[in-house]
Amino acid sequence: MQSIVVMDDIDHRILRALSRDGRMSNLQLAETVGLSPSACLRRVAALERAGVIRGYRVVLDRGALGVGFTAYVTVGLNSHTKASQEAFERAMDRAPEVVECHNITGAVEYLLRVEAADLSAYKSFHTDVLGTLPQVNAITSYVVMGSPKDDRA
Amino acid sequence: MQSIVVMDDIDHRILRALSRDGRMSNLQLAETVGLSPSACLRRVAALERAGVIRGYRVVLDRGALGVGFTAYVTVGLNSHTKASQEAFERAMDRAPEVVECHNITGAVEYLLRVEAADLSAYKSFHTDVLGTLPQVNAITSYVVMGSPKDDRA
DNA sequence: GGTGAAACGTAGGCCGT
DNA sequence: ACGGCCTACGTTTCACC
Numbered sequence: 001m002q003s004i005v006v007m008d009d010i011d012h013r014i015l016r017a018l019s020r021d022g023r024m025s026n027l028q029l030a031e032t033v034g035l036s037p038s039a040c041l042r043r044v045a046a047l048e049r050a051g052v053i054r055g056y057r058v059v060l061d062r063g064a065l066g067v068g069f070t071a072y073v074t075v076g077l078n079s080h081t082k083a084s085q086e087a088f089e090r091a092m093d094r095a096p097e098v099v100e101c102h103n104i105t106g107a108v109e110y111l112l113r114v115e116a117a118d119l120s121a122y123k124s125f126h127t128d129v130l131g132t133l134p135q136v137n138a139i140t141s142y143v144v145m146g147s148p149k150d151d152r153a
Numbered sequence: 154m155q156s157i158v159v160m161d162d163i164d165h166r167i168l169r170a171l172s173r174d175g176r177m178s179n180l181q182l183a184e185t186v187g188l189s190p191s192a193c194l195r196r197v198a199a200l201e202r203a204g205v206i207r208g209y210r211v212v213l214d215r216g217a218l219g220v221g222f223t224a225y226v227t228v229g230l231n232s233h234t235k236a237s238q239e240a241f242e243r244a245m246d247r248a249p250e251v252v253e254c255h256n257i258t259g260a261v262e263y264l265l266r267v268e269a270a271d272l273s274a275y276k277s278f279h280t281d282v283l284g285t286l287p288q289v290n291a292i293t294s295y296v297v298m299g300s301p302k303d304d305r306a
Numbered sequence: 307g308g309t310g311a312a313a314c315g316t317a318g319g320c321c322g323t
Numbered sequence: 324a325c326g327g328c329c330t331a332c333g334t335t336t337c338a339c340c
């Protein structure tokens with residue numbers, strides 16, 4: 001169970017500002033939210049301690065890094081035992097092409113986001129990784145042609 | 154078209170370090186990658202200019218913020234005209250629950266990631282937003298039960 | 307929550323390789 | 324073209340109000 005943290009308007013402004021620019025200086029941030037630097041820093045530290053702020057991350061351009069192919073892939077397993085799920089999840093954790101692995105409701109068990117250099121690199125992943133796992137029963141690929149909205153990018 | 158940026162080992166180490174901690178000071182970063190602070194700062198500035206580094210962002214705990222329900226939703230349109238796609242994409246852009254909107258290949262046109270407070274908040278989105286758009290033809294929801302891997306979180 | 311001052315980090319000129 | 328050194332300047336951090 002997850003406890004919901006109570007936050008006021010200033011906390012929300014802090015989070016919105018840091019979502020836009022996570023490296024913004026505390027001085028700028030303080031001015032943006034209308035607080036003195038020290039009070040602002042205490043707020044940020046409290047949000048970090050409370051677990052609302054999990055960390056900070058650089059946002060990379062996947063295209064510039066050589067990722068030219070992205071697909072969502074649904075995967076069905078042939079056995080619903082805890083052991084086979086864990087084995088599959090371990091394999092996904094090891095595969096660098098797999099950026100996300102979600103356990104979903106529906107006809108199949110998993111939804112993956114897979115990023116590869118190009119179609120042929122994706123084909124290798126499809127046949128050499130997914131195709132060789134004994135737990136995997138059904139694979140369906142949905143190639144991403146574009147992402148008109150992606151707040152998590 | 155996207156140009157792929159050439160990077161050496163040190164650049165990759167910089168990006169890996171900043172992916173773990175995007176607020177790491179340049180001094181720490183320089184020591185981590187084995188460079189002097191000034192040389193390290195120049196590398197980072199070059200990666201920002203080249204567009205490899207798109208920015209920095211705080212990573213929030215959705216659960217602590219009151220997001221208790223996440224689903225992937227496939228949406229099929231009843232018309233494939235540019236106008237109806239644009240109208241749908243505008244509506245998704247306006248909906249705060251829609252965190253991602255991908256244009257995919259396959260039987261349906263779109264895959265959404267939707268985040269809501271709980272099931273009843275999701276139901277409201279489903280009926281009041283998706284259900285009232287004239288372009289929308291088919292909606293299928295896949296509720297996320299867990300995410301064993303999520304590098305973009 | 308704000309103030310101030312010491313400790314710390316950044317940014318850029320400069321020189322060597 | 325790239326790394327290291329130095330330093331003026333800006334930022335963070337913390338005890339205190």
